[in-house]
Amino acid sequence: xxxxxxxxxxxxxxxxxxxxxxxxxxxxxxxxxxxxxxxxxxxxxxxxxxxxxxxxxxxxxxxxxxxxxxxxxxxxxxxxxxxxxxxxxxxxxxxxxxxxxxxxxxxxxxxxxxxxxxxxxxxxxxxxxxxxxxxxxxxxxxxxxxxxxxxxxxxxxxxxxxxxxxxxxxxxxxxxxxxxxxxxxxxxxxxxxxxxxxxxxxxxxxxxxxxxxxxxxxxxxxx
Numbered sequence: 001x002x003x004x005x006x007x008x009x010x011x012x013x014x015x016x017x018x019x020x021x022x023x024x025x026x027x028x029x030x031x032x033x034x035x036x037x038x039x040x041x042x043x044x045x046x047x048x049x050x051x052x053x054x055x056x057x058x059x060x061x062x063x064x065x066x067x068x069x070x071x072x073x074x075x076x077x078x079x080x081x082x083x084x085x086x087x088x089x090x091x092x093x094x095x096x097x098x099x100x101x102x103x104x105x106x107x108x109x110x111x112x113x114x115x116x117x118x119x120x121x122x123x124x125x126x127x128x129x130x131x132x133x134x135x136x137x138x139x140x141x142x143x144x145x146x147x148x149x150x151x152x153x154x155x156x157x158x159x160x161x162x163x164x165x166x167x168x169x170x171x172x173x174x175x176x177x178x179x180x181x182x183x184x185x186x187x188x189x190x191x192x193x194x195x196x197x198x199x200x201x202x203x204x205x206x207x208x209x210x211x212x213x214x215x216x217x218x219x220x221x222x223x
Contacts, residue, residue, distance in 0.1 A: 005030070005047075005048070005049060005050030006029075006030040006031060006032050006047075006049055006050060007024060007029050007030065007031050007032075007049060007050060007051055007052070007053065007115070007119075008031075008032050008033075008034065008040065008043060008044070008049035008051070008052045008053070009021065009024075009031060009032070009033045009034070009052075009053045010033075010034045010035075010037070010039075010040045010052060010053065010054045010055055010058070010063070010066075011033075011034075011035070011053070011055040011081065012035045012036065012055060012057075012058050012059050013055070014035075016055075016081075016104075017033055017035070019108065020053065020108075020111065021033065023108050023111070023112055024112070024115065027112070027116075032049070035058075035059075036058055036059055036060045037058050037060050037061045037063070037066045038060055040052075040054075040066065041066075044070075044074075048074065048076060049076060050076070050077075050119065051076060051077045051078070051079070051115070051118050051119055052076055052077070052078045052079070053078075053079045053081060053115065054066070054067065054078050054079065054080050054081065054098075055080075055081050055082065056080055056081070056082035056084065056093065057082065057083070057084075063080065063082075064092060064093060064096045067080075067093075067096045067097050067098060068096050068097060070097070071096070071097035071141070071154045072141070072153075072154060073140065073141055074140065074141055075138050075140075075141045075154070075157075075158075077099045077100075077118045077119070077121060078097065078098050078099050078100075078118075079098070079099065079100045079101075079102060079114055079115060079118050080093045080098040080100070080101045080102070081102050081104060081106075082101075082102075082103060082104060083103070083104045084103075094181070095181060097154065099118060099121070100114055100117070100118060102114055129161060129164050129165065130164075131164045131167060131208075132207065132208075132222070133145055133146050133206065133207060134160075134164060134206070134208065135147075136157065136160060136161050136164055138157075138161055141154050141157050142157065143156075143157055143160050143161075145206055150202050151202070152199070152202060153195075153198070155180045155181070155191075155195045156195055156198060156199045156202070158179060158180040159176060159179070159180050159195060159196065159199060160199060162176070162179050162180075163210070163220030164220070166220070167220055167221060167222070168219065168220070168221050169219065169220075170213060170217045170218070170219045171217060171218050171219070172215075172216070172217050173189070173192055173216040173217070173218070176192060176196075176218060177189060177191075177192045180192075180195070196210060196218065207222055207223055208220065208221070208222055208223065209221060209222075209223050
């Protein structure tokens with residue numbers, strides 16, 4: 001794991017930290033540990049992690065707020081850990097940008113399987129995507145047109161990444177929403193329409209466009 005980066009464990013409960021650490025160390029993973037959000041930010045600023053295991057309730061703030069801020073600059077995979085396991089809690093965590101969710105107390109074997117699934121997904125994220133004048137850095141959560149940062153929001157980068165990977169392919173609104181928000185779309189959703197509208201504006205005069213088709217489907221193509 002050392003040549004592929006490290007796992008960052010953000011958890012204030014010492015016993016949970018140590019149990020997770022011992023388990024992951026036995027599997028050969030490189031680890032760094034933080035007991036507060038401030039410590040986590042310091043570690044991330046030094047070197048971005050390969051994936052993060054994030055407790056939701058930390059002494060110096062909310063893991064959800066931390067995750068929302070993190071998603072402005074990074075798509076690093078995040079497994080959230082919390083004692084709050086209601087449907088609403090899970091949806092809030094996924095909407096904030098989490099990739100997976102595990103409620104406490106949890107079985108360590110299940111925890112390990114979730115972490116390794118997260119790392120498998122991370123390993124197939126390309127370092128860079130390119131289509132003509134467009135380039136996307138998925139891990140940095142940035143998109144560039146002719147080398148200039150387009151200033152896209154995280155959801156816009158997620159949608160553009162899917163489009164660049166699949167030019168000329170028609171996608172349903174439900175599929176796009178699930179890819180960008182991480183969970184299913186319940187009925188009419190204005191958030192997706194607004195995000196696509198902003199992305200269209202930022203693609204003006206770029207040579208690319210997003211066309212709306214019948215039955216609320218979208219296709220990305222060159223003009």
